[in-house]
Amino acid sequence: xxxxxxxxxxxxxxxxxxxxxxxxxxxxxxxxxxxxxxxxxxxxxxxxxxxxxxxxxxxxxxxxxxxxxxxxxxxxxxxxxxxxxxxxxxxxxxxxxxxxxxxxxxxxxxxxxxxxxxxxxxxxxxxxxxxxxxxxxxxxxxxxxxxxxxxxxxxxxxxxxxxxxxxxxxxxxxxxxxxxxxxxxxxxxxxxxxxxxxxxxxxxxxxxxxxxxxxxxxxxxxxxxxxxxxxxxxxxxxxxxxxxxxxxxxxxxxxxxxxxxxxxxxxxxxxxxxxxxxxxxxxxxxxxxxxxxxxxxxxxxxxxxxxxxxxxxxxxxxxxxxxxxxxxxxxxxxxxxxxxxxxxxxxxxxxxxxxxxxxxxxxxxxxxxxxxxxxxxxxxxxxxxxxxxxxxxxxxxxxxxxxxxxxxxxxxxxxxxxxxxxxxxxxxxxxxxxxxxxxxxxxxxxx
Amino acid sequence: xxxxxxxxxxxxxxxxxxxxxxxxxxxxxxxxxxxxxxxxxxxxxxxxxxxxxxxxxxxxxxxxxxxxxxxxxxxxxxxxxxxxxxxxxxxxxxxxxxxxxxxxxxxxxxxxxxxxxxxxxxxxxxxxxxxxxxxxxxxxxxxxxxxxxxxxxxxxxxxxxxxxxxxxxxxxxxxxxxxxxxxxxxxxxxxxxxxxxxxxxxxxxxxxxxxxxxxxxxxxxxxxxxxxxxxxxxxxxxxxxxxxxxxxxxxxxxxxxxxxxxxxxxxxxxxxxxxxxxxxxxxxxxxxxxxxxxxxxxxxxxxxxxxxxxxxxxxxxxxxxxxxxxxxxxxxxxxxxxxxxxxxxxxxxxxxxxxxxxxxxxxxxxxxxxxxxxxxxxxxxxxxxxxxxxxxxxxxxxxxxxxxxxxxxxxxxxxxxxxxxxxxxxxxxxx
Numbered sequence: 001x002x003x004x005x006x007x008x009x010x011x012x013x014x015x016x017x018x019x020x021x022x023x024x025x026x027x028x029x030x031x032x033x034x035x036x037x038x039x040x041x042x043x044x045x046x047x048x049x050x051x052x053x054x055x056x057x058x059x060x061x062x063x064x065x066x067x068x069x070x071x072x073x074x075x076x077x078x079x080x081x082x083x084x085x086x087x088x089x090x091x092x093x094x095x096x097x098x099x100x101x102x103x104x105x106x107x108x109x110x111x112x113x114x115x116x117x118x119x120x121x122x123x124x125x126x127x128x129x130x131x132x133x134x135x136x137x138x139x140x141x142x143x144x145x146x147x148x149x150x151x152x153x154x155x156x157x158x159x160x161x162x163x164x165x166x167x168x169x170x171x172x173x174x175x176x177x178x179x180x181x182x183x184x185x186x187x188x189x190x191x192x193x194x195x196x197x198x199x200x201x202x203x204x205x206x207x208x209x210x211x212x213x214x215x216x217x218x219x220x221x222x223x224x225x226x227x228x229x230x231x232x233x234x235x236x237x238x239x240x241x242x243x244x245x246x247x248x249x250x251x252x253x254x255x256x257x258x259x260x261x262x263x264x265x266x267x268x269x270x271x272x273x274x275x276x277x278x279x280x281x282x283x284x285x286x287x288x289x290x291x292x293x294x295x296x297x298x299x300x301x302x303x304x305x306x307x308x309x310x311x312x313x314x315x316x317x318x319x320x321x322x323x324x325x326x327x328x329x330x331x332x333x334x335x336x337x338x339x340x341x342x343x344x345x346x347x348x349x350x351x352x353x354x355x356x357x358x359x360x361x362x363x364x365x366x367x368x369x370x371x372x373x374x375x376x377x378x379x380x381x382x383x384x385x386x387x388x389x390x391x392x393x394x395x396x397x398x399x400x401x402x403x404x405x406x407x408x409x410x411x412x413x414x415x416x417x418x419x420x421x422x423x424x425x426x427x428x429x430x431x432x433x434x435x436x437x438x439x440x441x442x443x444x445x446x447x
Numbered sequence: 448x449x450x451x452x453x454x455x456x457x458x459x460x461x462x463x464x465x466x467x468x469x470x471x472x473x474x475x476x477x478x479x480x481x482x483x484x485x486x487x488x489x490x491x492x493x494x495x496x497x498x499x500x501x502x503x504x505x506x507x508x509x510x511x512x513x514x515x516x517x518x519x520x521x522x523x524x525x526x527x528x529x530x531x532x533x534x535x536x537x538x539x540x541x542x543x544x545x546x547x548x549x550x551x552x553x554x555x556x557x558x559x560x561x562x563x564x565x566x567x568x569x570x571x572x573x574x575x576x577x578x579x580x581x582x583x584x585x586x587x588x589x590x591x592x593x594x595x596x597x598x599x600x601x602x603x604x605x606x607x608x609x610x611x612x613x614x615x616x617x618x619x620x621x622x623x624x625x626x627x628x629x630x631x632x633x634x635x636x637x638x639x640x641x642x643x644x645x646x647x648x649x650x651x652x653x654x655x656x657x658x659x660x661x662x663x664x665x666x667x668x669x670x671x672x673x674x675x676x677x678x679x680x681x682x683x684x685x686x687x688x689x690x691x692x693x694x695x696x697x698x699x700x701x702x703x704x705x706x707x708x709x710x711x712x713x714x715x716x717x718x719x720x721x722x723x724x725x726x727x728x729x730x731x732x733x734x735x736x737x738x739x740x741x742x743x744x745x746x747x748x749x750x751x752x753x754x755x756x757x758x759x760x761x762x763x764x765x766x767x768x769x770x771x772x773x774x775x776x777x778x779x780x781x782x783x784x785x786x787x788x789x790x791x792x793x794x795x796x797x798x799x800x801x802x803x804x805x806x807x808x809x810x811x812x813x814x815x816x817x818x819x820x821x822x823x824x825x826x827x828x829x830x831x832x833x834x835x836x837x838x839x840x841x842x843x844x845x846x847x848x849x850x851x852x853x854x855x856x857x858x859x860x861x862x863x864x865x866x867x868x869x870x871x872x873x874x875x876x877x878x
Contacts, residue, residue, distance in 0.1 A: 041465075042487055045814050075735065089734040092803045094810010111814055120788040138822055151751050151771045155601060166858025198700040259700060262599040263592050298521070298532035307585060308529070314592045337588060340545075375539030375558055381488050382657075382818040 002155045015412035024391070025217035026401055029224060032205025036401075037220045038212035040384040045211035046117050047385055049109040050124050051392040053208070054201040056181075057174040057242060057325070063193050065181015068101040069145055070194050075099075076137045078130040081123065081135065086288065090120060103175050104325050105396035106294045111385070116213040119221055126229035126319050128202050131195075138191040146187070149180045157258035157437060163265065165435045169250040169269055172243045173326050174426050184202050198355040203414030208395045212388035240398075245327055251429045252259060255436040257443050263314075264438040266346045267334040271431040272330040275322040275407075277400055284328055284410035285422035289370050292419070293353075294332065296320025299365065302334065310341045312348055323395045342436050353427055361419055373411045458872065467783040467816060469826065471836055472661045480653035480827040481789070481836065485819060489559040491657035492819040494827040495672070498650035498761070499552045502622025502683045503641070506616070508720055508855040510625015511633055511641040514590055516546035518638060519581040528582050531572070539801055540565040542572065548623055549761040550831065556820065559658045570671050573646060578638045590630055592600055597622070601705040601872040604697055605769075609870045610708045613690040616681050619763055647679030654826035657819040686763040689710065690868045694781075697872045704777040706875025708784065709767035710866040715759040718826045722849045722857035723757060729804045730787065731755025731768055736803075738791070742783055749780040759832075766861070778877035781869060792862030795855035809843040 023039040029054075077083040090097045095112030107155045110120045155158045163178050170176035180186070209228065211220045248271060257420040275283040294302045306313035315335040322328050332353075336345035380387060394404045457774050470482045492591045501512045520535075520542060522526040522667050535542060540557040557565035597603040607622055614620035624630070634729070651672060655664055713723045730738045733754045735745060753766030772780040796804075816822050816839075873878060 043813070043817055044483065045817055084735065084741070087734060088803070091734050091736055091811075094807055094812075094814070094815070096811060113810060113813070127688045140748040144744055144751060147748070147771070147773060147776075148751040150773055153704050153769075155701045155705075188757070190550075200607050260599050262595045262597075296536070297534060299536065304529070311585060311588070314588045335592065364533070372536060372539045373491075377489055378488060378558060379541075379556065382492075382819070382820060399760070419730065420856065 007268060024401065024405075024421065027170040027217075027221060029204065029229055029433060031229065031231055033205075033224070033228050033231075034208040034395065035220065035224050036208065036210045036286075036395065037215060037217045038210070038384060038387055038391065039215065039217070040212060040381075041214050042247050044073075044114045044214045045386050046108055046114040046211060046215055047110065047111045048117065048120050048124060049107055049210040049212075049388050049392050051105050051107045051130070051210065051335075051396045052202060053105060053206050053240070053396050054197075055102050055104045055106055056177060056179040058240065059174070059177070059197075062185060063189065064177045065145065065179075065186040066193050066197050067106055068179055068181065068185070069142070069189050070097045070198055071101045071106050072141050072145060072195050073133055073137065074127055074131060076141070077132050077315070078126050078131060080130070080246050083132075083134075086123065086127070093119060095120065095305065101179055103179060105393065107392060109388075110261050117211070117220075118214060120385045121227045125231060126374055128204065128207070128228070129231050132203075133191055133195060133199055135191055138189075138194065142186070145180070146183070149183060149186065153178070153180060154183075155355060157234075157256060157261050160258070161254070161256040161435050161437045162252050165269060165433045169271065169329060169433045170245065170327075171245040171248060172245050174242055175324075175326065195340075200236035202232060203237065203310075204228055204231045205233035206237045208392055210388045210392045212384045243325055248431045252433045254433065255438060255443070257440045258290070259436050259440055260440045261393055261437055263335055264436070264442060265333060266341055266342050267435040267437065268346075269329040269351070269427065269435075270331075271425050272320060272426050273322070274324045274326065274328045275394075275397075275399060275403065277403055280322075280403060280407060281409045281413075281418065282422055284407070285414050286320045286426060287411060288414045289319045289419050289423055289426075290320040290330065292365055293356065295369075299368075301356055302332070302349070302352055305355075306334060306345075306348060311339055313345060316349075318445060323393055323397055323399070342362055342438060345349070351439060356422055357420070357427065361416055362417065366414075366416065369411050373408055373418055377408050381438055456868065465837075466843060467822075468837065469836055471660050472668075473665050474665040474673075476669040477722065478648070478651060478653065478672055480655055480664060481830060482654070482659070482661055482669055482821050483656040483819075483826065484658075484660060485552040486658050487648045488819070489658050489817070490556055490821055491513045491559065491562065491655055491659045492755040492823040493553075493555045493557075493655045494653070495553040495555075495680075496652045496827050496831055497553075497646055498549065498652070498831065499645055499679060499682055500547045502548055502618035502762070503644055503680045504618060504623070504625070506631065507629065508637050508641070508873055509621060509629040510590065510623070511637045512551070512645050513546040513588060513624050513815060514630065514633055515578075515641040515645065515836055516544050516551055517586050518582055519544045519572050519576050520579055520582045521586060522577040522579055523568075523794070524575045526571070527577070527579060531568075534568055538565050538568065542569055544870055546582070546623060548619065554820075554824070556657075558644075564803050567672055573671065574674050576642065577684060578635055578642070580635055583633075583635055583638060587630060587633065590624060591627060594622075594624060594630065595829050597624070597792070598790050599702055601699055602769075604699060605707040605870045605872045608695060608697055608816070608872070609690075612695065612868070612870070613688055613765070614686050614763070615689055617686040617762075619686045619760065620811075643676060644680030647676045649678045652827050652830040654823045654830065670772050683762055686760070687765065688765075692866050692868055694869045694878060696703055696875060697870065698874060699872050701873050703771050703773050704875045705771050706781065706869060706871050707767065707769045708781075708867055708869045710863050710868065711746040711859060712757050712759065712764035712766040714764050719857045719860065720855070721845050722853040723861050725801065725804050725808065725846065725849055726791065726796060726858055726861060727766075728808060729800045730791050732804075735805070738787055739768070739784065742787055747779070747783065749776045751782070753780075753784075766866055775837075775876050777871060777873065777875040781871075781878070785864060785867065788862055789864040790865060792858055793863055795851075795858040798851060801849075801851055801854055805846055805849070808846050809813065812843060
């Protein structure tokens with residue numbers, strides 16, 4: 001059933017959004033595949049993204065990394081596509097392809113000339129159900145993901161600290177397990193692990209197809225029915241009701257000392273609510289709070305206090321991303337000046353937060369953020385890939401088209417009172433993990 | 448200049464708005480820009496490049512251009528750092544300033560509704576930066592912090608080691624960010640001098656894309672850039688390649704070694720450049736089907752990623768590559784790389800590789816022009832490289848004109864397996 005969203009809803013949205021939203025159409029195939037079409041006719045290019053509603057947080061215990069490993073293995077081949085030939089076929093048509101995995105989703109994409117959509121759709125649909133894997137494919141690719149872990153995590157003390165902090169932050173839910181996997185479990189991942197996970201989760205009723213670019217919804221619908229329509233749904237798809245966090249009663253503190261550390265820093269995360277379907281108000285307030293506290297190197301609350309009024313830090317930031325299924329985190333990071341200890345800078349950071357909770361946001365700063373939110377809507381239309389990603393990610397964590405389209409409004413509607421309420425709630429040290437990244441020689445000398 | 452043919456290879460029945468026209472606009476004051484008008488979205492992307500970049504530094508002031516560039520957004524005219532940032536954010540304009548080895552880049556995007564105000568603000572930043580002492584000191588500390596981080600980063604250790612071995616005392620031989628000693632010693636006067644030498648009218652390249660007409664762009668160029676000094680500091684001389692073959696190991700406590708390798712390259716304006724470009728794409732393009740990705744990653748699982756690159760600097764041409772591999776596998780990976788380098792040099796590539804590489808390169812080229820920001824950036828890059836305004840139309844023809852005979856001949860010239868130098872940062876075994 002074709003459910004036009006853009007054209008019909010544009011009038012209703014016109015007041016809320018200064019610039020009419022990009023034309024977005026959605027429909028669902030009989031086998032359960034959700035489809036989103038984002039039109040951008042400025043260049044004859046299309047991006048196809050398939051988003052599976054499964055990620056690292058859906059892995060069976062003891063098999064960390066299988067979601068990401070399977071992502072690699074999906075490039076191996078099917079009955080129709082020879083081993084390792086998938087990307088070559090796309091490239092031979094002048095296209096690019098890749099994939100990425102997170103806790104809540106696994107996504108695959110191709111960018112290609114718009115008249116080649118038929119081909120890449122055929123290929124993507126084919127590997128949704130018909131993957132072929134040999135033991136040799138699995139053994140070799142397992143070495144690749146171990147090298148990937150070595151390159152991205154094991155050689156980076158900062159990445160190792162973040163990994164340790166997540167493991168401490170989430171006491172019961174699965175977000176504490178790294179997407180790449182724990183090394184000792186990655187080494188054991190097998191062909192059977194990959195195939196059972198694949199067979200259960202890679203199915204039309206567990207995926208969202210996003211097609212963005214120089215296409216028309218009717219054409220996309222015809223192609224989607226042709227290629228994805230015949231695929232059988234999986235009967236193994238269950239609600240993503242994961243273990244929830246208990247009340248967290250005590251702050252956790254982690255010190256990671258590594259001789260490769262040059263610039264020690266303090267990193268604090270707090271458990272924070274995520275965006276919920278139909279209720280994004282608190283997440284919007286936290287998003288604006290992060291921007292106010294640490295979004296700008298010149299004007300943010302942390303930068304002003306720690307880098308301008310006093311020169312006790314060289315860098316500070318605050319961040320929050322609420323696009324997830326379960327609880328997210330709100331983060332603060334401060335890199336102290338060379339002669340300032342981590343203990344001192346942590347106390348300074350907490351003083352800035354305490355002061356903010358007393359004084360509240362500068363109304364002018366809040367107004368500037370509203371201006372930037374409105375403008376971001378205009379700038380975003382220049383990047384159809386980013387738009388496709390926004391839709392795919394949001395839908396994959398259970399948000400709706402209406403949630404996506406109203407997010408900028410939710411941000412613009414945030415009041416000072418909303419920010420203060422969200423801040424009072426989120427800045428609870430019992431929910432926090434505080435990490436120190438340092439060097440062994442700095443620990444030896446008492447501060 | 449009308450580029451009707453640009454997308455014709457890909458699709459014949461294109462919607463009218465898919466046509467891209469590149470215009471050359473010369474301001475009343477004589478500044479030239481390339482422009483693609485697109486009035487679909489009410490904003491403009493503007494790219495400005497000043498040739499020279501960090502290579503304009505004198506040895507004792509190494510890092511001056513980099514620090515100066517980082518300070519452009521830290522206050523201008525009667526605005527201190529905070530006031531400038533607030534003014535910019537109130538307009539929802541985006542400005543970024545980047546110091547590269549061969550140029551300083553200014554990227555701006557601004558809404559049509561407040562274009563005049565945004566340009567006035569950018570004009571003040573470029574022409575009247577304050578360089579307040581407190582801002583100099585604060586940003587200097589940030590640069591020093593990054594320099595200390597670089598000393599513990601395997602990839603940066605590798606590239607700095609490689610550059611020093613390859614180019615010695617030439618500016619290319621050291622980091623444009625400077626050293627802890629030179630940056631600590633920079634004064635406000637040094638920053639003022641770097642500004643005067645680097646942002647001059649004799650080295651400007653400009654491109655714009657988006658919601659602006661040629662008639663509007665011309666006067667804007669004069670307003671923005673017309674008051675800059677007519678001439679700047681002298682550009683550096685040609686950089687001599689002095690890196691002998693070999694392997695340099697830098698001990699660093701990490702489970703995985705970072706490897707940078709290479710030898711001399713081929714000039715951008717060499718008649719054989721396109722053949723070399725195709726050869727490199729077939730060997731070391733980042734794609735999964737390229738030979739190095741296939742042999743080192745897909746078949747043997749020795750690395751997460753490997754690529755090679757023809758690097759054309761203003762004063763040197765290099766052929767470089769890089770990858771990371773576990774300490775116990777890096778020797779094998781280097782051997783595979785050496786074998787592949789020798790093989791392609793001796794045998795070239797197959798007819799099929801030539802055909803598929805051409806299809807990929809010609810087919811993917813139009814995909815790069817996918818937004819105002821990318822278009823402005825590509826157009827300014829073409830001007831910097833001295834390419835003609837119709838290059839976007841003729842480029843694919845040049846790729847397609849390369850013959851099997853060309854690639855086999857150029858392979859023998861391009862690949863010098865005996866000349867390769869490897870810098871390995873880590874604790875490799877068996878090397």
